[in-house]
Amino acid sequence: MANSSSPKKVLMLCGDYMEDVEAMVPFQALQAFGLSVDAVCPGKKSGDICRTAIHQRSAHQQTYSEGRGHNFTLNATFDEIDPSTYSGLIIQGGRAPEYLAMNESVLDLVKHFAKSGKPIASICHGQLILAAADVVKDRKCTAYPAVGPVLVAAGAHWVEPETLASCTVDANFITGATYYGHAEYIRHFIKALGGTVTGSNKRILFLCGDYMEDYEVFVPFQSLQALGCHVDAVCPNKKAGDNCPTAVHDFEGDQTYSEKPGHDFELTANFKDLDASSYDALVIPGGRAPEYLALDQEVIKLAKYFMEAGKPVASICHGQQILSAAGVLKGKKCTAYPAVKLNVVLGGATWLEPDPIDRCFTDGNLVTGAAWPGHPQFIAQFMALLDVRVCF
Secondary structure: OEEOOOOOEEEEEOOOOEEHHHHHHHHHHHHHOOOEEEEEOOOOOOOOEEEEEEEEOOOOOOOOEEEEEEEEEOOOOHHHOOHHHOOEEEEOOEOHHHHHOOOHHHHHHHHHHHHHOOOEEEEOOOHHHHHHOOOOOOOEEOOOHHHHHHHHHOOOEEOOOOOOOOEEEEOOEEEEOOHHHHHHHHHHHHHHOOOEEEOOOOEEEEEOOOOEEHHHHHHHHHHHHHOOOEEEEEOOOOOOOOEEEEEEEEOOOOOOOEEEEEEEEEOOOOOOOOOHHHOOEEEEOOEOHHHHHOOOHHHHHHHHHHHHOOOOEEEEHHHHHHHHHOOOOOOOEEOOOHHHHHHHHHOOOEEOOOOOOOOEEEEOOEEEEOOHHHHHHHHHHHHHHHOOEEEO
16 A cells, blocks of 8 residues: 655656656556655646557567557646646656657756756656757756767666666656666655565466456556566466457447557466465456456466465456456455446355446455556555555
């Protein structure tokens, strides 16, 4: 859980076609850790959306591919913010920085944070904005490799990223190459804000499958890594290094959610060799994967083990289909994506209405949520069960 008597405020600079998880992972992780995060975009106001992009590399491509991501809802108005009230700034990657770097209001904002010495965390292509603001001279910076020549021309000490997970820290500047390095990137930002983490010596298992929801695996997985927990992801019939394709589920005016291809998520351990007793807790993402995972008897055994052992279990959205099939919801109070209510009720649980949709609940060792907008509560309640704390 987070521990803060007066939450610090952090500002997040957004734009259309910023990278999807480079926006949502820090946005929701930092809220779960007890910070207040305002997401703004020039020319837009609170409640407006920024469209996002799915960027990823392939061994068969010379550069990354791009697809449509989720719609990201802003929660503050750019023209109304007072930079002096914020303790730090986060700048996303993707394509948005290309045009944000030409916006004088954006550059003035970045210069304010740079001169104040407050932490600035910038990732991927976000460093284009730092270069345009003329604040990187003599600073060590990394970025997505293609941004290197711009940073060199702006006078920075370019640090070639050894991997796409590389990060560099120079005083109040934290720069990352891509979202693969979110764990270290967010951890450094927490430290720069004066945060400390306790209870992070936990081993956590993620039960994954093809077309699990993109946010519902990336956000909690990388958030828990950022806290210093050991986090493994497994999938039946797959091994460490294999990928699970994910799905982007969003509401775009239809009667139900739309689905688009998400990022490929890399597994970290072998399902076949799994020793469940070596883990302290289990997380079950939603999406479409739980429909077929609920038919796998090894998956059912795994869910039963964690629930019957009383170890913390966090399940979101459609993930409760697995718990229902495992017969471990009897006598429990829980929520889920509303369409999964039938599974929950027939599984013997007391249904808790997710109103609003971001509301999450804890009953004993079980944390349940309805959908990815609830990640800050979902992760914070899971942290409470794990006794992992962030203090500012």
